[in-house]
Amino acid sequence: MPYSRKISKILKDLVLIMVLIFTLFPILWTVTLSFKQSRDIVKYPPSFLFTPTFDNYVNALYNSPFLSYFINSGIIALGSTFLVLLLAIPAAYGIYRFNFKLKSFVTVFILFSRMVLPVAVAIPFFVVFKELNLLNTHISIILMETIMLLPLAIWLIGGYLVMVPKEFEEAAMIDGTTRFGAFLRIVIPILITSLIPISILTFIFSWNDLLFPLILSGPQTKTLTVGILNYIGYESVDWGALCATVMIASVPIIILAVIVQKQLIKGFSAEVLKG
Amino acid sequence: MIKVLKKSSHIIFFLPALIFLFVGIAYPIVWSINNSFYQWIIGGNPIFVGLKNYYDIFFGILSKDFWYSVYITVILTLLTVALQLTIGMGIALLIYDRTQNKIIRSIFLLPMVIPPVVSGTIWGNFIYNPSYGILNYVLSFFGVAPQLWTYSSQQALPSVIVILVWQWTPFVVLLLSAGLESLPKAPMEAAVIDGASSWQIFWYVKVPLLKPVILAVTVLRLMDTLRAFDIIISTTLGGPGRATEILNIMTYLTAFVHFNMGVASALGTILFTISLAAVIIMLYILRER
Numbered sequence: 001m002p003y004s005r006k007i008s009k010i011l012k013d014l015v016l017i018m019v020l021i022f023t024l025f026p027i028l029w030t031v032t033l034s035f036k037q038s039r040d041i042v043k044y045p046p047s048f049l050f051t052p053t054f055d056n057y058v059n060a061l062y063n064s065p066f067l068s069y070f071i072n073s074g075i076i077a078l079g080s081t082f083l084v085l086l087l088a089i090p091a092a093y094g095i096y097r098f099n100f101k102l103k104s105f106v107t108v109f110i111l112f113s114r115m116v117l118p119v120a121v122a123i124p125f126f127v128v129f130k131e132l133n134l135l136n137t138h139i140s141i142i143l144m145e146t147i148m149l150l151p152l153a154i155w156l157i158g159g160y161l162v163m164v165p166k167e168f169e170e171a172a173m174i175d176g177t178t179r180f181g182a183f184l185r186i187v188i189p190i191l192i193t194s195l196i197p198i199s200i201l202t203f204i205f206s207w208n209d210l211l212f213p214l215i216l217s218g219p220q221t222k223t224l225t226v227g228i229l230n231y232i233g234y235e236s237v238d239w240g241a242l243c244a245t246v247m248i249a250s251v252p253i254i255i256l257a258v259i260v261q262k263q264l265i266k267g268f269s270a271e272v273l274k275g
Numbered sequence: 276m277i278k279v280l281k282k283s284s285h286i287i288f289f290l291p292a293l294i295f296l297f298v299g300i301a302y303p304i305v306w307s308i309n310n311s312f313y314q315w316i317i318g319g320n321p322i323f324v325g326l327k328n329y330y331d332i333f334f335g336i337l338s339k340d341f342w343y344s345v346y347i348t349v350i351l352t353l354l355t356v357a358l359q360l361t362i363g364m365g366i367a368l369l370i371y372d373r374t375q376n377k378i379i380r381s382i383f384l385l386p387m388v389i390p391p392v393v394s395g396t397i398w399g400n401f402i403y404n405p406s407y408g409i410l411n412y413v414l415s416f417f418g419v420a421p422q423l424w425t426y427s428s429q430q431a432l433p434s435v436i437v438i439l440v441w442q443w444t445p446f447v448v449l450l451l452s453a454g455l456e457s458l459p460k461a462p463m464e465a466a467v468i469d470g471a472s473s474w475q476i477f478w479y480v481k482v483p484l485l486k487p488v489i490l491a492v493t494v495l496r497l498m499d500t501l502r503a504f505d506i507i508i509s510t511t512l513g514g515p516g517r518a519t520e521i522l523n524i525m526t527y528l529t530a531f532v533h534f535n536m537g538v539a540s541a542l543g544t545i546l547f548t549i550s551l552a553a554v555i556i557m558l559y560i561l562r563e564r
């Protein structure tokens with residue numbers, strides 16, 4: 001018995017190691033490629049011994065508009081995260097803290113908004129923004145990201161709110177604070193730690209989005225994701241710079257994810273596990 | 276007056292967000308339904324054609340493309356989610372109660388946080404690429420002849436599914452392993468005492484206890500797979516031919532490549548209907564809980 005158990009444990013470890021290699025390999029392979037010369041990247045069979053070069057990163061950062069793409073991605077992700085939080089925190093409080101007539105209608109509507117396909121929303125707003133002359137602006141993309149990410153944020157914050165006891169606010173209100181004052185001084189400070197995973201999740205989803213920037217951005221507002229996609233379309237691609245750009249687009253997110261790993265996993269799982 | 280204001284203060288808290296969402300979601304629905312009755316290419320003038328767009332999509336000139344897209348969408352969605360769930364469950368059981376859990380989890384976090392357009396680029400250009408991709412090189416050691424992968428109309432769909440499985444199975448793993456850890460220990464200990472095999476414990480004790488989590492993850496993954504856009508656009512653009520053109524992509528191409536806004540509005544209306552159906556299913560599941 002112990003012998004067969006040992007074998008099964010070794011087998012399990014082996015499978016797990018293979019799964020981890022499969023998971024990591026595409027990313028590590030691209031890291032390797034990003035330090036190769038462009039002509040070595042497209043060489044077949046691939047070379048595993050090469051002198052690493054930083055040219056690709058230098059090219060990506062200085063000789064192409066990728067720095068401005070990076071800034072645009074940042075502006076849009078920060079802007080939509082800010083707007084989502086600004087709207088979602090009071091909304092979650094108003095919906096999940098009180099009982100009112102249309103409560104179930106409001107929550108179902110929010111769930112529906114979460115399930116909507118972005119492309120179906122993009123068509124009307126493309127026409128609207130075109131008529132309002134808002135194409136090629138940051139604000140149009142920020143507004144669309146906010147529409148798509150707001151339902152998730154309200155839903156998640158609501159989940160945390162349910163766990164905060166009402167008594168704190170009630171005590172403050174008996175002491176003469178208004179409802180709004182209690183919200184600002186009692187509820188928000190209690191919520192603040194749970195807002196971290198939600199903000200990061202919103203930031204990541206907005207930074208990673210392709211559809212809305214692709215449709216709404218112009219030369220001045222292109223994001224990294226659109227930049228990467230356009231890159232592939234070119235006839236003669238500078239593969240090295242593409243690899244470097246792909247890394248530059250992912251690294252901030254990966255660093256963010258590693259730093260707040262525990263919070264992030266909480267954020268990802270809260271949607272499903274809270275109920 | 277002040278009393279009414281005080282009583283309805285909750286409305287003031289959620290009204291801004293609700294108005295925002297209402298404009299953002301309800302307006303597009305009304306707009307799409309309205310414009311789906313028009314023949315309208317951007318730049319031209321809309322002409323009222325009644326239900327013609329729907330007739331074209333379901334039975335007329337577009338029906339072949341549409342039903343093929345429906346078929347591709349169903350295959351891609353079901354296969355992707357089935358693979359994500361079974362592989363995800365397998366890995367979740369594998370890492371259950373492991374001491375190295377923290378490192379393993381941070382590795383699994385990587386694919387799901389990088390931009391999907393990046394994973395499409397990595398897989399499409401550096402792994403699948405028929406002339407210098409690493410996959411054909413690795414397979415050559417096993418005597419497999421070079422394959423075309425995303426450039427082949429038979430292999431494109433499975434190739435895209437593999438990317439989707441790679442990127443999002445970790446999400447399923449994280450949720451299911453969190454779910455497994457939150458299970459009460461008593462039923463499993465009782466089953467062990469009663470002499471149940473580990474397979475029996477999994478199938479008759481763990482799965483039923485996890486059912487709510489599994490169902491919720493399934494609905495979420497189905498909806499997110501239906502939205503798959505970045506990975507397909509960055510690898511196959513819906514091709515070769517129409518081999519990977521799911522409904523989402525068909526709608527995008529109709530609206531933003533062919534600028535056929537009338538048909539695109541009709542397709543958008545169909546997509547909204549699908550979302551509505553998903554919500555009804557989700558509510559049903561939540562009620563069951």
